[in-house]
Amino acid sequence: NSHRLNLTDQKKAIISKFYENWRKNVGNDIYPVIRLAVPKKETDRLYNIRETVLINLVLKVFNLNKNSDENRLLKNWKNQNANFKFNKYESLITLITTVITQRQSTVNGSEITIDQLNDYLDKLAFANLSQDDKIKIFSDLFNKLNSLEIKYFLKIILKTSVVQNTDTLFLSCWHPDALDYYSVACNLEKLCHKLLSPSKRLNQKELLISINQPFFPELASKPIKFNEITKKFDNQFIIETKLDGERSVVHISQDSNGNFKFKFFTRHAKDYTYLFGDDIQFGTFSKYFKEIFKKDINKIKNLILDGEMLSYDINRNVILPLGYLKSSLLEETFKLEKLQTNQRDQNNPNNLVYTNSRPLYVIFDILLLNDQPIYKYRLKERKKLLNELINPKPGYIEIIETENGATVKDIENSLKNAIENNLEGIVVKDINSRYKANERSPDWIKVKPEYLEEFGDNVDVLIIGKINSKKPSFICGLRVDDSESKKFISFCSVSNGISESDLKEIESLTYDKWYNYREDLPPTDIIEFSKKIPDFWIKPEDSIVFEIKARSIENGMVAKDYVTDSTLYNLYMKSIRRDKSCKDCLSYEEYLEIKLIKDSIADKRKNRQTLDNNNENFSNNIFSQLIGKKKERKRKRNESDDEEDEFFYLSLESDIFAGYCFNILSDYKFNNHSRRVYKCDIEKIVRRNGGEITKSENVGFTENKNLVSISNISTRNTNLLFEKGYDILSPKWIMDCVKHKKILSLEPQYCYKVHENVLKEINSRVDEFGDSYFLQTEVAQFHNILK
Structure with a gap:
């Protein structure tokens, strides 16, 4: 009767039948199977x-060199025409399996048991295993597994779903309490050994969050419209800053x-x-907890706190990106070791290391206190208890700042503040909600601004039209959600x-999904264009999503x-989002909210600029952040700013670059970084002043051409040219030559990457402060020198 069941029910039936046979023929220990079936949940290996x-191991197993077709195929697996909608590794796994099966003798399968495979995987998980040992294990397995088994093995190694959308089914089909217990235990081995018979159910106490037992914390759900948030939370919520750190649950x-x-x-x-340390006296970070309790610490039997571990820059009083956290911990450990050494060696009292960064723990929830399940309390009650219990230690352990909210305006203002302070976003929480472990909860909603340079992320838009030309362009649209229809309207090209x-x-x-616009107009209730119309259009459900930067x-x-x-303005396609459909891209309503915030920020900046012009001391104002303070950087104009514009240089013409051929490798930013001149505009400037443009370095070997390579960023091309003996100059040299209407002698300010023999000659043209012996000093430079 499988044809009567939907796909999920069919999977349930197959897994349940397998478990029935396993219990009958093997026993109640399912752990050897579960850890293979759901590798993402296997934390022990x-x-x-x-x-x-993985690619390099496969290539070495079969002694394939770097010039082989297989090497090129595998190294470029992301560019293969594959649909990653369900599994981003599917293309890689398919390619590797093809390479392996083409080189192995016929394998029918069943040459290896579950226990044997687990033994191999245990060896692979050994921390000190050499590469040669890994190659031997891979070689043995490739000779014993058939093509389907190889695919499963590769998925296990990459910790991805072996069979799509079955991770929860493998648990729930084994025992009715398995999913609930896993949410508070997070250990497959413990789960399998505790839940042996489906008829033996767990009591409520066994399904509680408990001390020293890891669990998956509550996560925020994806954004919804602001008015929906206020309605959903009955106009009672709190707003917290979304922190860029490592989620950390602390058990004491x-x-x-x-x-x-x-x-x-x-x-x-x-x-x-x-x-972080396990001891309150000498732990790397745990030692700081002894100072944060308002009440007698000895009255605390046990405690679970939920929060975010950040990396804090002591000198600059700012939060560093997530990647700095481990280095902060290593610095803190090194400092502790030096301190302990110093305590043992009183003859060396100055042997301490003072570091620039350290961990900072920001607490936003309390879940358990003296065996009481506080996570069952409402959020407002948990917040009150947290503030009664904890006395923050600034710069070490703090409680997150919260704002009470009730309206859409409250959310908008908080988000604007987060954007202005370069923070990741905000989290809006239902004040009456209870904590939900192992769940992306609808009671916590994260609000992150989509990308528009000032913001920090990207926008996802849907292709709705195509304009054919030498270089095709695509008209992209936004989704319109209302009660009457769901259509797409044109937004950008x-x-x-x-x-x-x-x-x-x-x-x-x-x-075969495109329609000719002039022969077959799109229905206006599905797609709507304005003045710009395409040559061809496509139905939303047949189209693909672009990730756009602008x-x-x-x-x-x-x-x-x-x-x-x-x-x-000034947009480009960053990537094709194979994992998204027309339902997942940016909506028109979401875009209007972003635009409103952006326009508001622009107005605020304009007003600040007006104040700046009327008040010389305005640039000294300090704007508070969540933690620490940040001085807003203000651009001060000087006499040369009017010339710091690509249009100024494009307006000039001369023949100063006659006989020179330029290889332009990068854009150029002016000193104050307020403007960028793009490669194409630099090439125009060169041509308008008598120079030629080339993409090849070989022109430099001709008799009548001087090749000049221009760049101010390190790329593969600049490194290759430098290795070939070429010197790389900054685009500033072009700009200054044009401004002075002559070829200027080279000085350090014009050199991006030059060889030592050249650099020695160039350095002789400036004094010890970098000031030129030959070039005239401009007014703006003179002001800088006086400063």
Whole structure:
């Protein structure tokens, strides 16, 4: 009767039948199977083998050199025309399996048992295993597994779903309490050994969050419209800053001797206690907890706190990006070791290391206190208890600041403040909600601004039209959600950033899905265009999503070409989002909220600039951040600023570059970084002043041409040219030559990457302060020298 069941029910039936046979023929210990079936939930084995390492191991197993077709195929697996909608590794796994099966003798399968495979995987997870040992294990397995088994093995190694959408089914089909217990235990082995018979159910106490047992913390759900948030939370909520750190759940308990011990777990239930310390006296970071309790610490039997571990820059009083956290911990550990050494060696009292950064723990929830399940309390009650219990230690352990909210305006103001302070976003929480472990809860909603240069992320838009030309461009649209219809309206056009391989992939994914606009107009309840119309259009459900980056929003005349009446300026396609459909891209309503915030910020900055012009001391104002303070940087104009504009240089013409051929490798930013001159404009400036443009370095060997390579960023091309003996100059040299209408002698300010023999000659042209012996000093430079 399988044809009567939907796909999920069919999977349930197959898994349940397998379990029935397993219990009958093997027994009640399902752990050897579960850890293979749901590798993402297997925390005991860490292989540290990601895509690149896996590819290199496969190539070495079969002695394939770097020039082989297989090497090129595997190294470029992301560019293959594959649909990653369900599994981003599917293309890589398919390619590797093909390479392996082409080189192995016929294998029918069943040559290896479950226990044997687990033994191999245990060896691969051994931390000190050499690469040669890994190659031997891979070689043995490739000779014993058939093509389907190889695919499963690769998925296990990459920690991805072996069979799509079955991770929860493998647990729930084994025992009715398995999912609930896993949410508070996070350990497959413990789960399998505790839940042996489906008829034996767990009591409520066994399904509680408990001390020193890792669990998956509550996570925020994806954004919804602001008015929906206020309605959903009945106009009662709190707003917190979204922090850029490592989610950290801290367990504190007393042992039998009355000593306080600590456990630190991440959001993935990984134990990081070895980094932060388990002792309240000498732990790397745990030692700071002894100073934060308002009441007698000895009255605390056990405690669980939920928060974010950040990296805090002591000197600059700012929060560093997430990647700095581990280095902060290592510095703190090194400092502690030096302190302990110093305590042992009183003859060396200055042997301390003072570091620039350290961990900072920001607490936003309390879940358990003296065996009482506080997480069952409402959020407002948990917040009150947290503030009654904890006395923050600034710069070490703090409680997150919260704002009470009730309206859409409250959310907008908080988000604007987060954007202005370069923070990641905000989290809006239902004040009456209870904590939900192992759940992306609808009671916590994260609000992150979409990308528009000032913000920090990207926008996802849907292709709705195509304009054919030598370089095709695509008209992209926004989703309109209302009660009457769901259609897409034109928003922007993009051609930059789309490579030949991207075009081939787009053609492959949308083949035979295009309609001729002039012969077959799109229904206006599905797609709507304005002045700019395509040659071809495509139905939303057949189309693909682009991830777009842009400099800003454009409200000028060009915006009238689109239904949205505004568009994106200076945009390019960053990537094709194979994992998203038309339902997942940016909606028009979401865009209007972003635009409103952006316009408000622009007005605020304009007002600040007006104040700046009327008040010389305005630039000394300090704007508060969540933690620490940040001085807003203000651009001060000087006499040369009017010339810091690409249009000034494009307006000049001469023949000063006659006989010179330029290889332009990068854009150019002026000293104050307020403007960028793009490669194409630098090339125009060169041509207008008698120079030629080339993409090849070989022109430099001709008799009548002087090749000049220009760049101010390190790229593969600049490094290759430098290795070949070429010197790389800064685009500033071009700009200053044009401004002075003559070829200027080279000085250090014009050199990006030059060889030592050249640099020695160039350095002789300036004094010890870098001031030129030959070039005239301009007024702005003179002001800087006086400063």
